[in-house]
Amino acid sequence: IESSVNLLLPARAFGIIILTTLAGTLDHGQARRKHVGGKLLGYVY
Secondary structure (H helix, E strand, O other): OHHHHHHHOOEOOEOEEEEEEOOEEEEHHHHHHHOOOOEEEEEEO
């Protein structure tokens, strides 16, 4: 997740990455807190 955040977002506190995981659809912060990975749905900034 961290490598995707660094590649896709222009700044650390600017934008979100949306993932689909076994725990549901989560943003990158929620996925990191739940220790789950998944497939990239999109990113917004």
